[in-house]
Amino acid sequence: MLAEAELAELKEKQGTLLTIGVFDGVHLGHRHLLGELKSKASARNLASGVVTFKRHPLETLKPQGTVTYLTDLDKRTKLIKALGIDIVVALTFDKDLASLSAKQFVALLQKHLNMKGLVIGPDFTLGKGKEGNFATLTELGKELGFSVEAASELQSGDVTVSSTAIRQALADGQMETATRLLGRHFSLHGPVIHGDKRGRLIDYPTANLNVSADRALPPDGVYTTIAIVDNKAYNAITNIGMRPTFAKQHRTVEVFLLDFHHDLYGKDITIELVEKIRAEMKFASAQELVGRIQQDVEHAKKTLAQTGAV
Secondary structure, three states: OHHHHHHHOOOOOOOEEEEEOOOOOOOHHHHHHHHHHHHHHHHOOOEEEEEEEOOOOHHHHOOOOOOOEOOOHHHHHHHHHHOOOOEEEEEOOOHHHHOOOHHHHHHHHHHHHOEEEEEEOOOOOOOHHHOOOHHHHHHHHHHHOOEEEEOOOOEEOOEEOOHHHHHHHHHOOOHHHHHHHHOOOEEEEEEEEOOOOHHHHOOOOOEEEOOOOOEOOOOOEEEEEEEEEOOEEEEEEEEEEOOHHHOOOOOEEEEEEOOOOOOOOOOEEEEEEEEEEEEOOOOOOHHHHHHHHHHHHHHHHHHHHHHOOO
């Protein structure tokens, strides 16, 4: 089984206290759980560890559906490790792993990661048929010799902080809500690729960002943005959408960096979406479009100056 081979590469000698999940977004709720994990592990002289998955389990369990991600695996791993977690292992969730019982799965964690305990969220389940809930895992722990503790949910106002709530905020274009629940601005990352260079013709050259097709995106529109290039932040605006003024038929992510005059082709850049300025619009002429872009730029400058984002 592929997942067991991936676990076997580690052979952790120190006892571990683990949590398990996709951790998409590594949002404030995740950080709350990981903070408890780290604290409890330290108190027991155990290594803290996260078992995550390279792809969402739903892609195997419900392959007819579509799964979008707030963060890719590399970003998730870096964010988790930045919180001081000792071990992060990403497993391949395939049919073999999905077929394991809860007992079989935790036995693998004991064998390869020397698991001494689990810290899980209140609605957590694992194993075939979701049989491994808190009560079942607690009984297994008594039988196999590991502890099970439940971390509390984190509330933000009247909303439970979750990846689902953040995806909904994104779908509604509520970037401020997404930022509050994530604990940081929602970001996109990718290489700059060649476009049709229309931006240069209207004196607003844009960088076309090649964003992975499985990334969650907010609605089409224009956004106040921070662009990170070579570890330096720049004020920017971003258009996500179909560019109806030019009758384009595919969705693009185009970034215009303010006060930046260098070649970006081939560079990997990150953009942080601060707020939605307006919906995407079709203009009667390029001149009318330029006039509105000028307004968008001024709006973005004021917003970023007020927030002190850059």
